[in-house]
Amino acid sequence: MTPLAEDFGPPDETKWLALVEKTLKGQSFDDALITQTADGIAIRPLYTAKDGAVVVRDLRARDADRPWDLRMRAAHPDPRQTASEIMKDLENGAASVLLAIDPTGQSGVAVGAVQDLALALNGVMLDLAPVALDAGFLGPKAADWLGTLAKSAPNAPLAFHMDPLTAFAQAGVSPGPIEGHLIAAATVGARLSETYAKASLFLATGRAAHEAGGSNTEELAMMTASAVTYAKALVRAGLSMEEAFSRIVLGVSLDAEYFTGVAKVRAARALWARITDACGVCVPAVIEARSSNRMLTKADAWTNLLRLTSAAFAGAVGGADAVVLGAFTDALGLPTAFGRRQARNTQLVLMEESHLGRVADPAGGAWYLDNLTDLLARAAWGGFQAIEADGGIVKALESGLIADIVADTCEAQAAQFADKSRKILGVTAFPNAADKPAEVATPDLSDFALEGPSTRVPGPDSKCRPMTPIRFAAAFEGAVA
Numbered sequence: 001m002t003p004l005a006e007d008f009g010p011p012d013e014t015k016w017l018a019l020v021e022k023t024l025k026g027q028s029f030d031d032a033l034i035t036q037t038a039d040g041i042a043i044r045p046l047y048t049a050k051d052g053a054v055v056v057r058d059l060r061a062r063d064a065d066r067p068w069d070l071r072m073r074a075a076h077p078d079p080r081q082t083a084s085e086i087m088k089d090l091e092n093g094a095a096s097v098l099l100a101i102d103p104t105g106q107s108g109v110a111v112g113a114v115q116d117l118a119l120a121l122n123g124v125m126l127d128l129a130p131v132a133l134d135a136g137f138l139g140p141k142a143a144d145w146l147g148t149l150a151k152s153a154p155n156a157p158l159a160f161h162m163d164p165l166t167a168f169a170q171a172g173v174s175p176g177p178i179e180g181h182l183i184a185a186a187t188v189g190a191r192l193s194e195t196y197a198k199a200s201l202f203l204a205t206g207r208a209a210h211e212a213g214g215s216n217t218e219e220l221a222m223m224t225a226s227a228v229t230y231a232k233a234l235v236r237a238g239l240s241m242e243e244a245f246s247r248i249v250l251g252v253s254l255d256a257e258y259f260t261g262v263a264k265v266r267a268a269r270a271l272w273a274r275i276t277d278a279c280g281v282c283v284p285a286v287i288e289a290r291s292s293n294r295m296l297t298k299a300d301a302w303t304n305l306l307r308l309t310s311a312a313f314a315g316a317v318g319g320a321d322a323v324v325l326g327a328f329t330d331a332l333g334l335p336t337a338f339g340r341r342q343a344r345n346t347q348l349v350l351m352e353e354s355h356l357g358r359v360a361d362p363a364g365g366a367w368y369l370d371n372l373t374d375l376l377a378r379a380a381w382g383g384f385q386a387i388e389a390d391g392g393i394v395k396a397l398e399s400g401l402i403a404d405i406v407a408d409t410c411e412a413q414a415a416q417f418a419d420k421s422r423k424i425l426g427v428t429a430f431p432n433a434a435d436k437p438a439e440v441a442t443p444d445l446s447d448f449a450l451e452g453p454s455t456r457v458p459g460p461d462s463k464c465r466p467m468t469p470i471r472f473a474a475a476f477e478g479a480v481a
Helices: 012-024 031-035 081-089 114-120 138-149 166-172 179-195 207-211 216-236 241-246 258-278 301-318 336-355 368-387 393-399 399-417 474-480
Strands: 069-074 096-100 131-134 156-163 200-204 248-254 287-290 323-325
Touching: 012 031, 069 081, 069 156, 069 301, 069 336, 081 096, 081 114, 081 336, 114 138, 131 138, 131 179, 131 474, 138 166, 138 179, 156 179, 166 179, 166 207, 166 216, 166 336, 166 393, 179 200, 200 287, 207 248, 216 241, 216 248, 216 258, 216 368, 216 399, 241 248, 248 258, 248 301, 248 368, 258 301, 258 368, 287 301, 301 323, 301 336, 301 368, 368 399, 393 399, 399 474
Parallel strands: 069 096, 069 323, 096 131, 131 156, 156 200, 200 248, 248 287, 287 323
Antiparallel strands: none
């Protein structure tokens, strides 16, 4: 057998650079070939062994057939319609459900009591199919309702996903002091943990920063600070340090930049390893990755299928435990059955036909991705330390520290889209003049809206600068139309 490389000499970076400079014809190497992320991290065209970094790797054996949890979001205001959609999802490939709850029906299922939740989950076997909640300040009450429906089945894989910090960051105000909401959530969580041994209690995420236009490291820093705050709250509520961390799920947002997404999921795992080690416990990270809403477009919504596929790819290759993929029509309204089928099948193709989960940490050993993972984790750790120096996540939200940083990053990214140094397919690049809006569901909210229970806790309201969700394409879609 003749070695294919025997006629080639050892690689010489100097010679390669000389050829590149000749090709650039006077252009600056840095200007032409090095790009900057929103975090200020330089992305170079070539990485070598000297760029390698030692990063935390997820080498757990994954189920070859079901390497990650295919989780579908349900948010139709009608609980009965929601139940129908959930059952169809579970029967056609989904493994779990993320149930968005909003008694008004505007941003979730109109659920205001345990009976309403029973309607929305009618037919779901709670001891088999994981159910995660997204209920904002209603989180503790919704957790109690779900616990009631599970009928004390100790092995029910429930994900209560209480997350008052994200609700506070996005709303800019909490009904009563935010510290009171943390105490209430931790108290309910500690009580439910006594019955449900496999349930997760809190979701620690920087989604508010991401959806408001923040960078990857800003999101990761907020996620890390939230995880520490939730762990402290659970310990105060009576859990051991180890059990407190074992009951927290990390949330990561994924957009269409799949290499960065892969590195971000891996960086989240590295940050978790750092904080748990500092707290003297050894608990593996559990990561739920959700597709970004800010990347979606109304114009030529079909291009969102490409963005969502990239996000799902990043979550799978990065090693997320659960992936929640939105519908390609989410920027327009509630998905139809077709939109939900596309969201399911995108993940199924990546899982069952592309076999993305058959290799443990497929990004491991790639100099570029290991380097990027390391840089993201280090920068996010610096952001986390800044939040802690400001007094922790609550103080950093109230002082405006996080919101101000995110606003500056959002402005810088919006400027890049405006000058077209970054493009949006179907909007600022290759707009479709014959675009016809995709079909969406249009329920009458007045048919389902409920009063809902009060979410107020005793004491004065806490306030912060709100991190309002945005879509980068929104500034340009009127011009396209």
